[in-house]
Amino acid sequence: MKKSVLAILTLGILSIPAFSQNLESQIEKLAKEYGCAGCHAVDKVVAGPPYRIVAKEYKGKPNAKETLVKSVLGGTMMKWQSKARKYGIKIKMAYMPAQHGVTKEQVEKLIDLILKLDTK
Numbered sequence: 001m002k003k004s005v006l007a008i009l010t011l012g013i014l015s016i017p018a019f020s021q022n023l024e025s026q027i028e029k030l031a032k033e034y035g036c037a038g039c040h041a042v043d044k045v046v047a048g049p050p051y052r053i054v055a056k057e058y059k060g061k062p063n064a065k066e067t068l069v070k071s072v073l074g075g076t077m078m079k080w081q082s083k084a085r086k087y088g089i090k091i092k093m094a095y096m097p098a099q100h101g102v103t104k105e106q107v108e109k110l111i112d113l114i115l116k117l118d119t120k
């Protein structure tokens with residue numbers, strides 16, 4: 001009994017880094033598929049803010065998911081100028097064009113994953 005509990009705990013601990021690696025590659029894969037990867041990556045600035053910083057900014061905020069999905073589908077402008085300063089990054093574009101090649105469900109799925117990123 002004790003042994004099996006220990007085995008489960010060990011497995012749990014071992015799978016944490018594996019899981020977070022998986023999450024990042026899942027996000028990069030979807031971003032590529034949905035046409036976001038030309039402007040976004042998980043950890044570096046391409047043209048827009050890195051997804052991990054987006055997660056940091058919105059995690060725990062009310063309506064985080066709805067806000068972000070709306071931004072992606074409708075586009076945003078100048079929203080990240082002051083946020084970028086706050087995080088010490090340089091955004092290379094002042095706006096994100098509305099993304100028409102994706103469905104709301106696809107964007108929701110990707111935003112859910114982004115908001116799960118480890119931001120510590």
Ligand code: HEC
Pocket residue numbers: 031034035036037038039040047048049054067068071072076077078079080081091092093094095096097099102107110
């Ligand atoms: C042509 C470049 C470009 C493409 C393509 C693009 N983005 Fe963006 N994205 C940006 C820029 C630039 C910003 C910051 C805009 C601003 O300051 O208002 C941004 C901001 C965001 C934000 C933060 C919005 C907010 O309200 O704070 C999210 C989330 C995001 N993008 C996700 C996506 C997803 C998902 C896709 C693909 C479906 C995508 N982006 C495609 C350039 C792009």
